[in-house]
Amino acid sequence: MALYRKVEAVTQIPWYYLAGIDQFERSVRRARRDLPKENGLISIYYSPRQWVGPLNPNINDTNPKSIHFFGGIGLDGNGDGKADRNDDEDVLYTFAHYITTYGTDKRYIKIALWEYYQRDKSVGIIMNNARLFEKYGLDIIDKHAFPIPLRWNYSYRSTWGDRRGWGGLRIHEGTDIFAGYGTPVRSTSYGVVELKGWNKYGGWRIGIRDLNNNYHYYAHLSGFEKNLRPGQLVEAGQVIGYVGSSGYGPPGTSGKFPPHLHYGIYKDNGITEWSFDPYPSLRNWERQERQRKK
Structure with a gap:
C-alpha cells in the first residue's frame, strides 16, 4: 500500500487502479507457464528489450537518458x-x-489499459479489481467462505470430470453440494x-469473479437474493441465492434432479x-471456517 500511495502522489493515478493492474498481472503470471513469475513485490513485467529499447546494445542498461x-x-x-x-x-x-499520457480520470485510464492489453475482458477485470480495492482495501484477496452455511445440512464429494449426457456428452465442470430447497448459497x-x-x-x-481472476459459478438455484444485480460488489460469505433444482430445459424448468448447488471455478489467464x-x-x-468458529 505504501508503494501504491507513493506513486499515486507523484502521478495522480489513484492507488486502487495501480493495485488492480498489479493484481491482474499477478494472477495472469501465476496461471501461465510461458510468462515470467514475480520478481519482487510488484508483478507488472517488462521484457529487457521493452525496458531498455530494441536497439540498445546494453540489455541491462539502467541509465534513463x-x-x-x-x-x-x-x-x-x-x-x-x-x-x-x-x-x-x-x-x-x-x-x-x-x-498519465492518456489522462488520470476513469475514462482515460480505461482507454490506456485497452491500448496496452488490447482485450476488453482484461480491462474489465482490472477496473473491477480497482473497485474492490477502493471499497474494501488490500486485505481481502485471500479471504473466502464455504458456499453453504455450516449450520445447514449438506453433503458433497469430488465430482469434477464426471460424465454428463444431457445436451450432449461432456464432463462435469464443478462440484455438486447437495442440500435442501431454499438453503442459502453464499459467495465464496x-x-x-x-x-x-x-x-x-x-x-x-x-457468476462472480474474484481478485485472483477466478470466475465462481453457482448453478441450479431456486432463486436469487433480493436486489442482487450484475456489476454488484459482493463479500465472502454474503448470501447470493438459494439451493434448487433448476435447469436442463427452457426458463423455469425444475425438478429433473435432486436439489443441489453446482459450484464451479474457472481461471482466466489473460487470453x-x-x-x-x-x-x-x-x-x-x-476447514478454515470451522476453525474460525471454534
Whole structure:
C-alpha cells in the first residue's frame, strides 16, 4: 500500500487502479507457464528489450537518458538516477506514467489499459479489481467462505470430470453440494457479479469473479437474493441465492434432479478461460471456517 500511495502522489493515478493492474498481472503470471513469475513485490513485467529499447546494445542498461534515446520505456521512479526494471518503484512508476499520457480520470485510464492489453475482458477485470480495492482495501484477496452455511445440512464429494449426457456428452465442470430447497448459497470470495440469469444447463445461475481472476459459478438455484444485480460488489460469505433444482430445459424448468448447488471455478489467464477442480478449495474453505468458529 505504501508503494501504491507513493506513486499515486507523484502521478495522480489513484492507488486502487495501480493495485488492480498489479493484481491482474499477478494472477495472469501465476496461471501461465510461458510468462515470467514475480520478481519482487510488484508483478507488472517488462521484457529487457521493452525496458531498455530494441536497439540498445546494453540489455541491462539502467541509465534513463540512454534508455530514452533508444526508445525504451523504463523510467526512474524513486529518484536514484537509475531506471531499473528489477526495482518495484521504477516498474510501477513507469506503468503509471504510461497511463498519465492518456489522462488520470476513469475514462482515460480505461482507454490506456485497452491500448496496452488490447482485450476488453482484461480491462474489465482490472477496473473491477480497482473497485474492490477502493471499497474494501488490500486485505481481502485471500479471504473466502464455504458456499453453504455450516449450520445447514449438506453433503458433497469430488465430482469434477464426471460424465454428463444431457445436451450432449461432456464432463462435469464443478462440484455438486447437495442440500435442501431454499438453503442459502453464499459467495465464496470478495468479487463482482458478472452474470445472473437463466442457462439451459445450469438453470438459475450466478457468476462472480474474484481478485485472483477466478470466475465462481453457482448453478441450479431456486432463486436469487433480493436486489442482487450484475456489476454488484459482493463479500465472502454474503448470501447470493438459494439451493434448487433448476435447469436442463427452457426458463423455469425444475425438478429433473435432486436439489443441489453446482459450484464451479474457472481461471482466466489473460487470453482464455478454463475450468479446474474446485473440490480441494471447498474442503480448505470449509476447514478454515470451522476453525474460525471454534
